[in-house]
Each structure stands twice: as structure tokens, then as C-alpha cells.
Amino acid sequence: MATKPLIKALTEAGVGSRRRMADAIKQGKVKVNGVLAESFTQPVDVVKDRILFNGQPVNLEPDRVICLMLNKPEGIVSTVSDDKGRRTVLDILPSKYKQYRLYPVGRLDIDTTGLILLTNDGDLTYRLTHPKFEFEKEYLVAIKGSLTGEEKQQLQRGVLLEDGMTHPAKIREISQFPFNYSVIIHEGRKRQVRRMFEHLHHVVSALKRVRVGRLTLGDLKEGELRPLSPAEISTLLNG
């Protein structure tokens, strides 16, 4: 049951002592779903209700692990803030998620679309980003023309980029306009897929990540997101 008295919800969220919260409610500093709180005991649902204290959203479940799958659109940077003022993955989240300290797991380039996870959980981030866990990442790649058999083999074996050899990749020809290749890698180096193709003098004109481990983008549209289920989170954590 996620419902509890307002004052209990506030103190358990770590906002302040019971006394301080009682004063704040009396002084009209607490709003529940946009409406001034009426009493200390009014029931609040810690999952659904939005509480503001002094105008700031209160995270009513500070220990709750959140993991969202976002289909990142083009033109959005996958960082928490951007010194050039570009829109970030956090800027496009619905306001109900703003209370959690979410951050993106790994990076997608500004012009790459597709699956990116956002979480507030360090263990999940560690599992997903540490190379020893080897999560596969599948990308759809659009290039003009096609790879020769030899080029395909080179990518499959590994190519020498400025930061070292890439690990063997799986490459498959597809026809999913505008994409003509699927590439599976398990490293996460900066602009890796684009650089692998550039190494062979092919310019990637569109790139989309469609899978991380067993999580697939499915029919999530660009700009849409969905929370991972507890079962999906536990699969990521426990393999």
C-alpha cells in the first residue's frame, strides 16, 4: 500500500523533522498535486501524488530504483547538462520523473537515435557499462552503397581505430529503410560504430540503437519512454 499520511511521507522522504514539516504545512509551504496541503494527516500516494515543498518537488521514495527506456530522438544530447545549451535527455522527460536523480547509462551521439536507459541506480549503471559484463548492443546502420565481403570480414574480425583494435562484431545485411546493416558490438567506445565504418571510408548517414542485452526498443516511438519492469531490472542486475 503506497498511501500514508502527508507528514509521515515528508519525514520519511528526509525533507525535515516532523516539527519542521508540521510548521511548513501550517505556513502553506506544501502542495499536493498543485493544491495547498490541508492537514498533516491527509493521505498521499507516494507513487502517484506530486508534492512540492517550498516549490521544489519532493522525492517520496528516495530509495526507489527507477530505470527508464527512452527512444532518443536526434538532436538531443545524452548528458545530464550541456554547456552549449542543447536539449538533454533529462529535458525531454515527463515532469513526474524530475524528482529522481536520473542520468543516462552510457552515451548515444547527438545524431544517433534509439535505446538509451536512464536510471538513478549505481549498481545498474555499473552492470551495464563495465566491459566484463559484455552486454551486446545492436545498432541499425545506414550507409550509401554496401560493404564488400572483405570489408564485412574486417569489421567482424576487428579494425584498428585510434584507441585500439575493436573486438569482433557481428554484421548482417538488412533492409529496413533507411538502414542497410545491423551491427552488434559489446564495447561502448565514443562514436565507435561510426568510426568503424569511417575506417573503411563509409559514412554512416543514420544510426539507431535497437537493443541492449535482452532489452529491445520494440515499438517505442522516437521521444517516447517506458519504465522497465522490476523483472527487467532484475534480469539486468542478475544476468
Ligand code: URA
Ligand atoms: N556508436 C556510435 O558511433 N555512436 C553512438 O551513438 C553509439 C555507438
